[in-house]
Amino acid sequence: MREFNVLVVDDEQEFRDITVKRLEKRGLKVKGAESGEKALEVLEHGYIDVVLLDVKMPGLDGIETLRRIRSMKPLVEVVLLTGHASVDSGIEGMKLGAFDYLMKPIELDPLLEKLVDAYEKKRIHQDKIEQAEIKRNMSKPV
Amino acid sequence: MNSPYSKIWMRMAVAFCLLITVPVAILVLVTTNSLRDAAIDKTEVSLGRLIEHKKDVITLFLEEKEDLLTMLVGMYPISYLGRQENLDKLFIAVNKTGSIVDLHVIDSSGAQVAYVGPYAQSLVGKSYYNAQWFQEVLIKGSHVSDVFLGFRNVPHIVVAVSDPLKTYVLRATINSEQFNNLLLSSQIGPHGDSFIVNREGKLQTPSRAGLTELNDEDRLLLEHHEGTAIVKREESVVVHSDEKATTEHFDATSIVTRGESIVATRWVKDGQWCLFVKALIEDSLGPFYKVRNHVILVIFGTSVVFLAIALLFINYLLQRIEKEDRRRVELGHQMVQMEKMATVGRLAAGIAHEINNPLQMITSQAGWISELLPEEDPEKVKNFEEYKKSVEQIRSHVRRAGAITHRLLGFSRKISAEKQNVKINELVEETISFVEKEAEYNHVSIIRKYAEGLPETMVDGPQLQQVFLNLLNNAIDETEQGGVIEVRTAVEGSKKLLVEFADNGHGIKPENLQRIFDPFFTTKDPGKGTGLGLYISYDIVKKLGGNIKVANRTGGGAIFTITLPILNLSSPR
Numbered sequence: 001m002r003e004f005n006v007l008v009v010d011d012e013q014e015f016r017d018i019t020v021k022r023l024e025k026r027g028l029k030v031k032g033a034e035s036g037e038k039a040l041e042v043l044e045h046g047y048i049d050v051v052l053l054d055v056k057m058p059g060l061d062g063i064e065t066l067r068r069i070r071s072m073k074p075l076v077e078v079v080l081l082t083g084h085a086s087v088d089s090g091i092e093g094m095k096l097g098a099f100d101y102l103m104k105p106i107e108l109d110p111l112l113e114k115l116v117d118a119y120e121k122k123r124i125h126q127d128k129i130e131q132a133e134i135k136r137n138m139s140k141p142v
Numbered sequence: 143m144n145s146p147y148s149k150i151w152m153r154m155a156v157a158f159c160l161l162i163t164v165p166v167a168i169l170v171l172v173t174t175n176s177l178r179d180a181a182i183d184k185t186e187v188s189l190g191r192l193i194e195h196k197k198d199v200i201t202l203f204l205e206e207k208e209d210l211l212t213m214l215v216g217m218y219p220i221s222y223l224g225r226q227e228n229l230d231k232l233f234i235a236v237n238k239t240g241s242i243v244d245l246h247v248i249d250s251s252g253a254q255v256a257y258v259g260p261y262a263q264s265l266v267g268k269s270y271y272n273a274q275w276f277q278e279v280l281i282k283g284s285h286v287s288d289v290f291l292g293f294r295n296v297p298h299i300v301v302a303v304s305d306p307l308k309t310y311v312l313r314a315t316i317n318s319e320q321f322n323n324l325l326l327s328s329q330i331g332p333h334g335d336s337f338i339v340n341r342e343g344k345l346q347t348p349s350r351a352g353l354t355e356l357n358d359e360d361r362l363l364l365e366h367h368e369g370t371a372i373v374k375r376e377e378s379v380v381v382h383s384d385e386k387a388t389t390e391h392f393d394a395t396s397i398v399t400r401g402e403s404i405v406a407t408r409w410v411k412d413g414q415w416c417l418f419v420k421a422l423i424e425d426s427l428g429p430f431y432k433v434r435n436h437v438i439l440v441i442f443g444t445s446v447v448f449l450a451i452a453l454l455f456i457n458y459l460l461q462r463i464e465k466e467d468r469r470r471v472e473l474g475h476q477m478v479q480m481e482k483m484a485t486v487g488r489l490a491a492g493i494a495h496e497i498n499n500p501l502q503m504i505t506s507q508a509g510w511i512s513e514l515l516p517e518e519d520p521e522k523v524k525n526f527e528e529y530k531k532s533v534e535q536i537r538s539h540v541r542r543a544g545a546i547t548h549r550l551l552g553f554s555r556k557i558s559a560e561k562q563n564v565k566i567n568e569l570v571e572e573t574i575s576f577v578e579k580e581a582e583y584n585h586v587s588i589i590r591k592y593a594e595g596l597p598e599t600m601v602d603g604p605q606l607q608q609v610f611l612n613l614l615n616n617a618i619d620e621t622e623q624g625g626v627i628e629v630r631t632a633v634e635g636s637k638k639l640l641v642e643f644a645d646n647g648h649g650i651k652p653e654n655l656q657r658i659f660d661p662f663f664t665t666k667d668p669g670k671g672t673g674l675g676l677y678i679s680y681d682i683v684k685k686l687g688g689n690i691k692v693a694n695r696t697g698g699g700a701i702f703t704i705t706l707p708i709l710n711l712s713s714p715r
Binding site (some may be wrong): 012014021022056083104105 | 537
């Protein structure tokens with residue numbers, strides 16, 4: 001499994017901390033953000049492959065954050081995490097381009113699996129873009 | 143039709159009845175009354191005409207006799223008529239019609255000079271000087287008497303005239319019978335009457351109704367007739383024609399409607415006699431009754447038709463109202479149900495979020511421990527295996543709790559709505575096996591009444607099993623020791639499966655029957671029931687396209703009936 005960068009966004013510090021800790025233990029590069037605004041800031045300055053995003057947060061909520069992430073960094077994949085029993089918010093997230101959504105409580109293994117899948121998708125997507133760029137560069141007259 | 147509607151029906155029917163019958167009754171009353179009045183008016187008019195005519199006839203008759211006598215007196219002096227043979231000749235000559243019974247020739251001293259007639263023997267030599275009529279004739283020149291019995295005890299009228307010089311008086315007795323006949327034709331109807339009275343009220347002609355004396359009412363008419371004066375004479379009141387009365391007064395006809403009859407009265411002979419003509423109203427109402435019956439029949443028929451239409455209309459209206467009411471109640475129930483569901487959904491969502499977050503924390507922390515544990519030296523940690531086991535237990539219970547919250551929220555329901563062919567009997571039997579131990583412990587026996595050869599149906603087995611489990615657990619809770627639970631399966635029609643769970647416990651209070659499926663409604667002790675069991679069961683059965691009903695058994699206890707559609711692959715759902 002390749003190492004990739006994950007951003008955990010959750011307003012609950014304990015959850016954020018332990019998730020960061022555990023994912024790092026599994027060999028990922030993980031950062032935490034306590035709000036949507038903070039997450040956008042981190043995304044702007046750092047390199048992130050996959051975002052794990054809590055849907056229900058004070059301030060900028062998950063869905064709005066997702067929308068902004070999609071417009072700011074279209075390549076970054078987002079996995080929604082919800083404690084709310086609303087299928088609707090999950091579906092809405094999916095429509096907005098989230099990779100998938102997960103219900104709390106969730107164990108680490110299935111969570112990790114989902115993150116890896118998201119990363120794989122991102123990677124393939126990115127590869128395609130890179131190759132397209134190479135082709136374009138090659139076709140350019142030197 | 144149930145009672146509130148029949149009550150409305152009654153009220154409307156009565157209102158419509160009144161609305162139709164009251165105006166119709168008034169119409170009938172007014173119409174018949176005016177018809178009757180018109181008929182009476184007509185009778186009065188014809189009565190007036192008749193009495194006028196009769197008066198003329200009577201007057202003419204009497205005048206004719208008077209004229210005859212006046213002519214004779216003018217033509218022949220007493221010296222001629224005083225001779226018996228001349229008088230005999232004259233009598234034969236003038237009395238062709240036989241209306242004159244006899245003729246007297248009386249000189250101015252009152253002595254009878256000559257007589258022709260059937261009673262010559264008894265009248266010879268009689269003096270009339272003191273008779274009132276004789277004096278009147280001498281003064282006025284003529285006299286028409288009332289009817290009197292005379293010497294022969296036979297009613298007759300006397301007409302007497304004197305010659306212009308008052309030298310003698312010629313007197314004729316008129317056949318009363320012929321005179322009476324004149325009045326016979328003046329009757330209206332079979333019960334009519336007509337007669338003549340004199341001023342004192344004595345009958346001058348026989349009354350057809352058999353009156354021998356004027357009754358009080360008739361006397362009153364006589365006394366109050368125009369041209370009547372009442373004169374007190376000694377002790378008795380005597381009716382007298384008014385001295386001042388003119389011919390005009392005597393010409394007046396009075397028509398009085400009195401109870402059952404109409405009476406027309408009129409003076410004749412310048413106030414000497416009064417002519418009475420009576421007609422019974424009933425007699426003249428024949429044509430009126432015919433018209434009236436016709437009118438009543440038509441109106442009655444029309445109102446019956448209207449009433450029938452009104453009743454049909456009411457029926458139609460009430461049916462519509464009842465249908466509409468039922469629809470609205472149903473709609474109301476549905477609305478309430480939907481609202482409940484929405485409320486529960488919101489509530490559950492809130493609870494789930496609050497519980498799922500700590501659950502997440504627990505599982506994360508436990509996971510962290512289990513991840514870190516392998517790094518420990520098992521030798522150094524005394525209870526290494528116990529920790530490991532404990533962590534696994536924590537994670538497993540969190541999974542269970544998570545499953546419960548997800549299930550409660552209907553989350554898993556929506557996700558795992560996988561249907562497969564299910565044999566209901568097997569599913570029920572399997573469910574019973576879950577609770578059999580508990581039932582045994584409570585000394586409750588479960589009786590199975592499975593129908594053989596039930597068709598399989600496409601249904602979400604685990605979901606349905608949860609419903610059965612709920613009902614069985616409730617039944618066991620509600621049944622006392624030694625109780626019996628009956629489980630029955632059957633086919634209803636060809637498209638429905640029936641599963642019944644009946645217990646002989648305490649049953650459900652009537653006021654709770656309506657609320658039993660409500661979320662969070664429970665009769666169990668606090669902490670023992672969430673009030674969600676039956677609600678979830680209801681929700682599941684509805685989602686599976688079935689229905690669940692509850693009722694109290696007549697012998698005590700409750701019975702839950704689940705109907706499920708029979709679905710298979712070929713039938714589209």
